[in-house]
Amino acid sequence: MDHFAYRGEQLFAEDVAVADIAAQYQTPLYVYSRATLERHWHAFNDALGNHPHLICYAVKANSNIGVLNVLARLGSGFDIVSAGELARVIEAGGDPGKVVFSGVGKKADEIRYALEQGILCFNVESEPELHRINEVAGQMGKIAPISLRINPDVDAKTHPYISTGLKANKFGIPRERAIETYRLAHELPNLKVTGMDCHIGSQLTDIGPFVDALERLLGLVDELAELGIELSHLDVGGGLGVTYNQESPPHPREYAAAIAQKMAGRENLKLIMEPGRAIAANAGILVTEVEFVKEGEEKHFAIVDAAMNDLLRPSLYAAWQAIIPVDRSTTSQTRIYDVVGPVCETGDFLGKDRELSVSPGDLLVVRSAGAYGFTMASNYNSRCRPAEVMVDGDNVHLVRAREIQKDLWKGEHKLP
Numbered sequence: 001m002d003h004f005a006y007r008g009e010q011l012f013a014e015d016v017a018v019a020d021i022a023a024q025y026q027t028p029l030y031v032y033s034r035a036t037l038e039r040h041w042h043a044f045n046d047a048l049g050n051h052p053h054l055i056c057y058a059v060k061a062n063s064n065i066g067v068l069n070v071l072a073r074l075g076s077g078f079d080i081v082s083a084g085e086l087a088r089v090i091e092a093g094g095d096p097g098k099v100v101f102s103g104v105g106k107k108a109d110e111i112r113y114a115l116e117q118g119i120l121c122f123n124v125e126s127e128p129e130l131h132r133i134n135e136v137a138g139q140m141g142k143i144a145p146i147s148l149r150i151n152p153d154v155d156a157k158t159h160p161y162i163s164t165g166l167k168a169n170k171f172g173i174p175r176e177r178a179i180e181t182y183r184l185a186h187e188l189p190n191l192k193v194t195g196m197d198c199h200i201g202s203q204l205t206d207i208g209p210f211v212d213a214l215e216r217l218l219g220l221v222d223e224l225a226e227l228g229i230e231l232s233h234l235d236v237g238g239g240l241g242v243t244y245n246q247e248s249p250p251h252p253r254e255y256a257a258a259i260a261q262k263m264a265g266r267e268n269l270k271l272i273m274e275p276g277r278a279i280a281a282n283a284g285i286l287v288t289e290v291e292f293v294k295e296g297e298e299k300h301f302a303i304v305d306a307a308m309n310d311l312l313r314p315s316l317y318a319a320w321q322a323i324i325p326v327d328r329s330t331t332s333q334t335r336i337y338d339v340v341g342p343v344c345e346t347g348d349f350l351g352k353d354r355e356l357s358v359s360p361g362d363l364l365v366v367r368s369a370g371a372y373g374f375t376m377a378s379n380y381n382s383r384c385r386p387a388e389v390m391v392d393g394d395n396v397h398l399v400r401a402r403e404i405q406k407d408l409w410k411g412e413h414k415l416p
């Protein structure tokens with residue numbers, strides 16, 4: 001069921017007309033659906049059935065406190081990549097004991113903070129990082145739980161900017177060095193080896209690479225067991241794709257079933273998954289108003305009030321996201337438009353060559369904007385970042401106020 005659907009000619013978010021939300025909170029505006037977030041989370045959690053498991057939602061996809069709170073109430077775990085994300089999880093009511101800490105460049109103070117909060121484990125990406133965690137834990141008189149992120153060298157067949165499991169990528173420990181790195185971790189006095197993880201890329205639409213990576217990891221798990229290093233969890237990362245356009249990614253149920261099948265007979269190994277996009281992307285939209293319509297000789301432009309600073313994905317990856325009207329009864333002439341923002345960059349567009357019928361004042365919606373939307377927003381061109389609201393049935397909650405101009409120079413100073 002789509003919680004962003006037309007009733008008559010009007011687009012609704014759950015039980016509220018998007019036009020009414022925009023009238024109250026202005027544009028550009030991110031709108032999230034609580035029911036969709038919950039349904040997506042349950043799709044993963046239920047699909048794993050009886051196999052011991054934990055869904056650790058990837059906070060980077062959408063780190064709004066309201067979003068994290070919805071998931072924390074379901075009992076979700078979280079995958080974080082910074083102390084800031086951990087602080088958000090805690091502020092949102094999440095359990096630090098269900099947090100895994102990924103990322104290639106953890107600083108000593110971030111490691112200290114995570115140890116103080118008692119996270120589930122560090123997903124370690126290099127030998128120097130192992131030494132750093134060991135040292136910080138030693139200073140604190142603690143034992144740090146660690147997992148090694150293995151780079152399985154599989155081709156995830158996704159956009160090169162978001163592929164992470166190839167030898168050429170900066171992420172993880174090469175498979176060939178895995179055993180000796182585990183030996184080192186096992187010997188370091190302030191570490192406890194608890195798991196293994198991987199994450200091969202994002203927006204994957206095929207199950208094959210996930211299964212290949214898992215097989216490679218399970219081979220290593222068995223080799224380690226022979227050496228007397230027993231793991232208690234295996235974390236397969238995130239990366240399941242969503243439908244933006246024509247893609248047909250596997251349903252989380254199919255994906256989880258394929259993973260669970262490979263894990264059969266290994267009930268001692270808890271399964272962790274770190275989905276981000278698959279939970280958040282289609283749980284959010286970006287609402288924007290048409291400011292001007294500019295008819296050029298070669299191109300027609302719909303100039304809207306959202307821009308690349310609000311939603312970067314189209315500019316950064318040439319990503320395609322659906323753009324639809326809030327009121328589809330509009331009768332102005334249909335034309336092919338580039339939907340562009342006010343930022344001073346040629347690359348500032350939300351969509352190219354879209355067939356639309358638009359006039360100034362009309363509202364448009366960019367779909368699938370719940371993941372890597374607001375989290376990648378910036379203040380470029382000194383634009384205030386948009387507000388975010390969460391719809392829950394017929395209620396609308398403001399989960400982040402629109403920035404005001406004073407926020408733009410917060411922490412900046414004139415010379416004395």
Ligand SMILES: Cc1ncc(COP(=O)(O)O)c(C=O)c1O
Binds near residue numbers: 079102276
């Ligand atoms: C370590 C790690 N886990 C999980 C994710 C979430 O990925 P996705 O949003 O594609 O599910 C990412 C981002 O790609 C990541 O780097």
Ligand SMILES: N[C@@H](CCCC[NH3+])C(=O)O
Binds near residue numbers: 313376
């Ligand atoms: N930000 C990216 C995905 C990167 C995933 C982070 N590891 C996107 O919008 O598609």
